[in-house]
Amino acid sequence: MAEALSSESAGFLPQRIDSNAPVFVISVAAQLAEMHPQTLRGYDRLGLVVPKRARGRGRRYSLRDIAKLRHIQHLSQNEGINLEGIRRILALEDELDALRGQLTRVGELIATLQTEVPGRVFTGSSAGDVHLGRSAVRRSMLALPPS
Numbered sequence: 001m002a003e004a005l006s007s008e009s010a011g012f013l014p015q016r017i018d019s020n021a022p023v024f025v026i027s028v029a030a031q032l033a034e035m036h037p038q039t040l041r042g043y044d045r046l047g048l049v050v051p052k053r054a055r056g057r058g059r060r061y062s063l064r065d066i067a068k069l070r071h072i073q074h075l076s077q078n079e080g081i082n083l084e085g086i087r088r089i090l091a092l093e094d095e096l097d098a099l100r101g102q103l104t105r106v107g108e109l110i111a112t113l114q115t116e117v118p119g120r121v122f123t124g125s126s127a128g129d130v131h132l133g134r135s136a137v138r139r140s141m142l143a144l145p146p147s
Helices: 026-033 037-046 063-077 083-116
Strands: 120-124 129-134 137-138
Touching: 026 037, 026 063, 037 063, 063 083
Parallel strands: none
Antiparallel strands: 120 129, 129 137
16 A cells, blocks of 8 residues: 655655656556557557657657547547547647647737737728828838839
8 A cells, every 4th residue: 555655755756747758668558548558559550659769669658648548548449439530530639739839829929019019010901001000101002113
C-alpha cells in the first residue's frame, strides 16, 4: 500500500508535470492505457501514436500520448470507428487545435493593436473615400496616376 507523502518530502516533487515529457516505457504506458504493448507497437507503425525514442531506440510515451491512446480506444471500442476513421478524426482534431491556436494569437494581436492605436487607423467607403483617423481624404484615382 502506498504511503502518504509528508509535506517535507512533497517539496522535492515537481510542482508541474510536463504532459509532453516522454517518460513511460511501453509496458507502463500499456498498463496506463489499459492496452496490450503489442497494440501500442501497432499504433506506432500506423502512425496513430508515435512515441519519442530513447538512446537505445526504446519507445518512451508521454502523458499526452497515453491520453491519445485512451481516446483511440474509446473511438474504436465504444464508437465502433475503424483505424482509418480514427486516423482521420485525429488529423482533424490536430488541425482544429492548430486553428484555435492561430485564432488565439490573432485575438491577442488585435487586442494589442487596439490598446496601442487610439481609434481607427483608417476607414474606406465603396466610393473610394479614405478616412485617416478623423479627417477624410478623397482619392480621385484608384488605379494609376494621370500620365
